[in-house]
Amino acid sequence: MMFDRPLIFVWPDAIAFWAILIWAYAMEARQLQQKKQRSAGHEGADRYSGLVISIGTSLLQLGAVALAFYTPSAMPSEARYPVYAAGLGLIVAGMLLRMHCWRELGAFFTHTVTIADDHRVVDGGAYRLLRHPSYLGALLTLMGLGLVLGNYASLMLMCIGSWSIYIYRIQVEEAALESALGESYTRFKQTRKRLIPYVY
Template sequence: MLAYTLLIAAVAVERLLELVVSQRNLKWSRERGGVEFGAGHYPVMVVLHTALLAACLFEAAHREFIPLLGWPMLALVVAAQALRWWCITTLGHQWNTRVVVVPGARRVGGGPYRFFSHPNYVAVVVEGVALPLVHTAWLTAVAFTVLNAALLGVRISVENRALESLRT
C-alpha cells in the first residue's frame, strides 16, 4: 500500500505542476485577449479529479494488490501521463486546464492532434480506469468512468464550440 500511496502522491504532484503550467498559460492567453468558454463545468472537473485520487487511496486500503492486474495498469498510467505531456508540449501556450481561445490563434494539428481531436481525453479516460486498478480499486474505476463520461460530454461540447470560434 505504501508504493501505491506514493504513486497517488506522484500523480497529485503532477496535477499541481499542470496547474502551474495552466495558470502561466492562462495569463499568457488573457494578455492576448483570450476568451474563456464554459467556465461553469470547471469546478466540477476539479472536484472529480481530486476525488479520484482520494477514492483510489480509500478503496485500495481495503483491497489486495494483484500483480497480474496491477503491473499492466501501472504501464497504462505511465503511458497516459506520457500522452498527457505530449499534448501539453504540443499545444504550448495554448494548453490550459480551462477552455480559452486566443483571437487569431490557429487550431493545432500536430503531435497527437494528428490522430485524435481530443487526445488529452484519451489520456484522462485511460488514467481514470488504470490508476484505480493498479491496486484493484474497481469501484473507483467504475464510478470515475461514469462520472467522467458525463463531464467529458459537456467539456468536449464546450471545446468544440470554442474551436469553431477560431474559424469565424
C-alpha cells in the same frame, strides 16, 4: 479467495504507486503553474468545466479508495499483481500522452477553456489522430487509478465518472472553439474522432 487491502497501502508494493502518483501530480502542478496566467476564469466559455474536472476527479478518487476498503467487490487474488501492474502502466501511459500534448499545444494549453487572440487549430503529433488526446491521457490515468485498487466497484466508478466529466468538458470546449475558429475547426472535427481513433 479475495484480497482485502489495496496494494497501494501494502508495503513494499505501495512504493511504485506512490512514486508514480507523486510524479504525475508534480507534472500536472507544474503545467498548471506555467499556464495559470493564460487561463481564463471558470465562467464564460469554460462554463465551469475546469471546476467540474478538478472537483469531480478528486471526489471520484476518494470514492474509489473508499469503495476498495468497504465493499466486497475485490478482484480474485490471482489477479492482484497483474491488475496492479496494468493500472500503474495505464497511469504512466496516460501521463506521457498528456505531456506530449502539452508540448504540441504549447501556449494554447490551458486548464480552463480559453480562446487566445492568436488561437489556431493544432493538428500535429497525437492531434493527427484525435481531437482530444490530452483528455484521453487523463482518462487513461484515472482508469489506471481505478485498476490499481483491485476492486470492480472502484474501477466502474472511475470509468463511468471520469468519462462523464470529460465528455462534458469536450462539449464545452468544442462549442467554444468552433465559435471562435469557425470553418477551420469544423474541418478538424470532421477528420478525426474525439477520444478513440476511428471509433469515438
